Amino acid sequence: MLIEKSPFVHIFSSSGVVCLYHSLYVTNIYGSHLLAELFGSLRFPQTIEQAARRLCKNESCIRPESLYYINLLLKHGFLRYTDSQEESHLLSNLQQQAQYSDPRFLYLVPTSACNLRCKYCHIIDTWAAYGHHHMSLETAEAGINKFMEHSSTSCQREIMFYGGEPLLAPEVVKHAVSYIRKVDNTCRITMFTNGTNITPDIAKWMADNDVFVIVSMDGPAEVHNQMRCHADGHGGFEDTARGYDICKKAGCRLGISMVLGRHNIPGLKSAVEYLINRFEPVDLGFSTLHLHKNGENPAMVDVPLLTHEMIDTFKFIREKGVYAEHLFRRIRPFVEQQIRLKDCPSCGGKFLVAPDSSIGFCEAFLGTGRYYYPLDSFDLSNDGYNEWKGIAPIRRDECLRCPAIAICGGGCPYDAWVQHGNINNLDTIRCQQANILLEWLVWDLFEQIKGEINDPWDIIVPEPAQRQMIYSKIAVNNKSLPLQGYSTYGESN
Numbered sequence: 001m002l003i004e005k006s007p008f009v010h011i012f013s014s015s016g017v018v019c020l021y022h023s024l025y026v027t028n029i030y031g032s033h034l035l036a037e038l039f040g041s042l043r044f045p046q047t048i049e050q051a052a053r054r055l056c057k058n059e060s061c062i063r064p065e066s067l068y069y070i071n072l073l074l075k076h077g078f079l080r081y082t083d084s085q086e087e088s089h090l091l092s093n094l095q096q097q098a099q100y101s102d103p104r105f106l107y108l109v110p111t112s113a114c115n116l117r118c119k120y121c122h123i124i125d126t127w128a129a130y131g132h133h134h135m136s137l138e139t140a141e142a143g144i145n146k147f148m149e150h151s152s153t154s155c156q157r158e159i160m161f162y163g164g165e166p167l168l169a170p171e172v173v174k175h176a177v178s179y180i181r182k183v184d185n186t187c188r189i190t191m192f193t194n195g196t197n198i199t200p201d202i203a204k205w206m207a208d209n210d211v212f213v214i215v216s217m218d219g220p221a222e223v224h225n226q227m228r229c230h231a232d233g234h235g236g237f238e239d240t241a242r243g244y245d246i247c248k249k250a251g252c253r254l255g256i257s258m259v260l261g262r263h264n265i266p267g268l269k270s271a272v273e274y275l276i277n278r279f280e281p282v283d284l285g286f287s288t289l290h291l292h293k294n295g296e297n298p299a300m301v302d303v304p305l306l307t308h309e310m311i312d313t314f315k316f317i318r319e320k321g322v323y324a325e326h327l328f329r330r331i332r333p334f335v336e337q338q339i340r341l342k343d344c345p346s347c348g349g350k351f352l353v354a355p356d357s358s359i360g361f362c363e364a365f366l367g368t369g370r371y372y373y374p375l376d377s378f379d380l381s382n383d384g385y386n387e388w389k390g391i392a393p394i395r396r397d398e399c400l401r402c403p404a405i406a407i408c409g410g411g412c413p414y415d416a417w418v419q420h421g422n423i424n425n426l427d428t429i430r431c432q433q434a435n436i437l438l439e440w441l442v443w444d445l446f447e448q449i450k451g452e453i454n455d456p457w458d459i460i461v462p463e464p465a466q467r468q469m470i471y472s473k474i475a476v477n478n479k480s481l482p483l484q485g486y487s488t489y490g491e492s493n
């Protein structure tokens, strides 16, 4: 029988160590230069004996180490028999999974108005044409009904209040929450807020109704206020921090969402350290900036710098045991060896109901006139829904040879649309992020397991339990964390 190398294997090397990484099985094997030489020499199918002889540099007898080596690579899928169907079966299974329809998140936008004018906000950019609308109570109920009708009861439903600033329409929020509790008391509810309009009454009401509160904060006052300003230009930090403290006193569960840009990068780690010490959030979220319609966002920073700052910050927070949404969407697939089929839940998993009684999937498209439909007549046969649902790198030929296919999930379709005029194209910004992060994960795993390659025939295959060392003190599968469904959305079975 003939063997060949798998086309899903990618070679990394650093400081004399070579790592083979299988991008579909999400497995790593570490060894010496022999690994790279073997893969370089396997340009066409050959027998195990031929390959072993090459590994022994054509010595007249085959060393037992070389047979062991090749059989180990076969066992873990880095090499394969030419008639093996295992990878193609896995690939077609993943491609089918990526097309399942599973709405489970609803973004409800009680108002498109916001009292802040954050300088990097892509929503201000796209929503300018949309104007300011408050949602009616009837639309809130109709949106919740539509979501309940089409979402699966087999998974945890989550409803997020989003804006604009949702707490500028407290009567809509309160009505919607009591309606949600009436129709599905198990539904998780999250409030995304800039925190500036929180009163003791609202905070108590959110605590009483088990609403998880996520407050947008980008760092200490001097960092936050560079971007997050009121309409008259003065910074919003003081009002936001006051709102956060009121919620904490009322007993709310609280998280912080940070937007990363030139105001907190470089310096992300110290901004995060400040927020953790001062506010003690249950979790953190890192959002990377989206492009404005003209293809730029002046607050964006260089992608390698941004990604390395996120990595340095992750190394810090994992020792503190603090969970960070967004980063974990990439890290968990590598650790758990499960492919992330989708990154953005709008690709089949999320509806957004807007104040004007339209329904769509992505907040950034609201105001562009694209991908929003009348709520009354919407159902899962909608063309736009089916276009979004089909977006997944595993279904794109150009992605199949990418090392980062297991961890990227395809990035942001809106940014792909700004860059290429098509939501089902590459978001090249997040492609670069994913590839930098993958390379770091490959070598962080080696460091965590204290790997050493001293002899050319040394070879290390990390055990699944060892991969968990990347999490350090973070209880990553803690179901009580907010947005757990959101964070794990798109992972393969």
Ligand code: SF4
Binding pocket: 290, 344, 345, 346, 361, 362, 363, 364, 365, 411, 412, 413, 414, 415
């Ligand atoms: S496509 Fe997804 S990630 Fe991108 S802006 Fe829209 S909702 Fe956010």
Ligand code: SF4
Binding pocket: 393, 398, 399, 400, 402, 403, 404, 405, 408, 409, 410, 411, 426, 427, 430, 431, 432, 434, 435
């Ligand atoms: S990182 Fe980019 S090229 Fe690679 S799989 Fe993801 S979307 Fe495709």
